[in-house]
Amino acid sequence: MILLKNVSKSYKNGVKALRDINLEIDEGEFVYIIGPTGCGKSTLIKILDGEEIPDSGEVWVANTNVGKLRHSRVPIYRRNIGVVFQDFRLLPTMTVFENIAFALEVLALDKVTIRKRVREVLQLVSLEDKAKAFPRELSGGQQQRATIGRAIANHPKVLIADEPTGNLDPEMSKEIIALLEKINEVENTTILMVTHDSSLVNSYKKRTVALESGYIVSDLTKGGYHNYD
Ligand SMILES: Nc1ncnc2c1ncn2[C@@H]1O[C@H](COP(=O)(O)OP(=O)(O)OP(=O)(O)O)[C@@H](O)[C@H]1O
Numbered sequence: 001m002i003l004l005k006n007v008s009k010s011y012k013n014g015v016k017a018l019r020d021i022n023l024e025i026d027e028g029e030f031v032y033i034i035g036p037t038g039c040g041k042s043t044l045i046k047i048l049d050g051e052e053i054p055d056s057g058e059v060w061v062a063n064t065n066v067g068k069l070r071h072s073r074v075p076i077y078r079r080n081i082g083v084v085f086q087d088f089r090l091l092p093t094m095t096v097f098e099n100i101a102f103a104l105e106v107l108a109l110d111k112v113t114i115r116k117r118v119r120e121v122l123q124l125v126s127l128e129d130k131a132k133a134f135p136r137e138l139s140g141g142q143q144q145r146a147t148i149g150r151a152i153a154n155h156p157k158v159l160i161a162d163e164p165t166g167n168l169d170p171e172m173s174k175e176i177i178a179l180l181e182k183i184n185e186v187e188n189t190t191i192l193m194v195t196h197d198s199s200l201v202n203s204y205k206k207r208t209v210a211l212e213s214g215y216i217v218s219d220l221t222k223g224g225y226h227n228y229d
Pocket residue numbers: 011012013015016017035036037038039040041042043044196
């Protein structure tokens with residue numbers, strides 16, 4: 001599903017954000033990407049969603065050669081990927097239902113199909129009773145669940161969650177991990193969760209790829225990470 005071959009990326013200021021990255025992630029996998037601040041996690045995400053182009057190497061996501069994607073093809077390619085950030089980014093003037101529906105309306109799907117999928121998603125993220133609520137009326141955890149619902153509405157092949165628990169307390173963080181696991185299982189979505197929270201990674205024992213100074217320093221199938229910072 002995801003394949004990076006000898007990928008390197010430097011910025012104009014000379015910072016080498018990623019160095020010779022080799023990574024293969026199969027369809028349906030759940031993988032944590034962990035590492036200290038500045039290790040290259042965001043750069044990796046930007047390369048996967050076509051926002052940045054690597055200096056060298058190959059990047060394949062869902063049979064698309066992302067590094068070679070023409071600029072005009074990026075929006076269509078991004079339909080394969082759902083991205084969730086730590087700061088939710090829901091539209092404040094729309095209800096939860098409308099926020100999720102909006103992700104499908106831009107794809108010009110018909111109304112009946114949209115309503116059916118939004119109801120299905122609301123059930124999956126356990127927000128059926130909040131369909132008519134506005135984001136400001138929700139707790140942080142509920143807002144993040146709505147954001148995740150919006151990100152998966154279009155059945156993306158890959159869901160990238162960039163520090164999705166960054167603004168949440170430990171209890172809500174657990175809820176979000178449980179939801180991501182459920183989506184991974186029910187929808188068979190390949191999930192990449194970026195975090196710097198080693199305690200979280202160590203309590204869920206899933207494949208964990210650790211980055212440091214732009215290098216992959218470990219890739220362990222049953223988790224495990226020790227931050228030497
Ligand atoms: N647009 C940019 N221009 C120049 N340097 C950049 C740019 N974006 C990131 N960098 C640098 O590249 C390195 C990797 O940054 P990146 O944002 O990928 O790290 P990160 O692991 O996501 O960090 P954090 O956990 O703080 O978000 C850092 O040294 C950063 O300062």
